[in-house]
Amino acid sequence: MGDETDGSSMAAQGAPDIEENNKGGLLGRLIGAFRAPDPIDEQDQRAEISATGTTGALSPLGMANLRRMRVEDVAVPKVEIVAVPLDISKDDLVKVFRDSGMTRLPVFDGTLDTPVGLIHLKDFALEHGFNGPSTDFALRPMVRPLLYAPPSMPIGVLLQKMQNDRMHMALVIDEYGGVDGLVTIEDLIEQVIGEIEDEHDIAEGSPWVEEKPGIYLVQARAPLDEFEAKIGIKLADEEDEEEIDTMGGLVFMMTGRVPTRGEVVPHDSGAEFEVVDADPRRIKRLRVRLPEAKDG
CATH class of the missing domain: 3.10.580.10 (CBS-domain)
Structure with a gap:
């Protein structure tokens, strides 16, 4: 939500202003x-x-x-x-x-x-x-x-x-x-x-960006298979592959709920998923730290 809103989400509490007098808009x-x-x-x-x-x-x-x-x-x-x-x-x-x-x-x-x-x-x-x-x-x-x-x-x-x-x-x-x-x-x-993105969000068309070597800022809607191919690590179990399409869906399945903003979810591969942005209903953005980034 960029008000807490960000956020919004805020999740964003501090989102860009919406024209307040535009009653016909x-x-x-x-x-x-x-x-x-x-x-x-x-x-x-x-x-x-x-x-x-x-x-x-x-x-x-x-x-x-x-x-x-x-x-x-x-x-x-x-x-x-x-x-x-x-x-x-x-x-x-x-x-x-x-x-x-x-x-x-x-x-x-x-x-x-x-x-x-x-x-x-x-x-x-x-x-x-x-x-x-x-x-x-x-x-x-x-x-x-x-x-x-x-x-x-x-x-x-x-x-x-x-x-x-x-x-x-x-x-x-x-x-x-x-x-x-x-x-x-x-x-x-x-x-x-649907979600309103601002200047703090990942650019449209880029489901993730590499902030530092081994550390990615990832949209929750990023395709899971494409991100797995990018990092060279299998994140989803074979029995779950048909049910999970996105990174947000993966973290949701791992926790069994919508995790809160700031929560860190460990993965069996050694990677970590930090929830950067979420609201009570959905995950919005994740920070993924690969094992080599944690060790460094």
């Missing part, structure tokens, strides 16, 4: 589809683990998801939220922005269960710059409001509220008033049109 059409239900094609209800690395019980893409899916289905879990305290220093805030790659970060006072809003990278950069003096820095004047949503809210309702209020991020609040997750406008739109 993409958002307007999505909201219109939510208001006017159309029949759900049975063919659209199938989800292939081998092709996507997602669970078969989850909804595929389509306008029907605006009514069918709930906020809890797409939200980033609380443990994966990248947020900052209200009293953070300027240097520490720069580090969080740099390390996370997010453009929006929730701000809390004391604990994440007492959120006060969000900080946008643009506001911070325009006000202070990254190389200016560290004196007279205060986060509170730059904090923007954000939305709060219950986990059971249909994502189409939240999407419409985000459009009306011109906000791109919402925290999911549980029945006790605590923070349960985070969702961005990009997370919602991706349930209809």
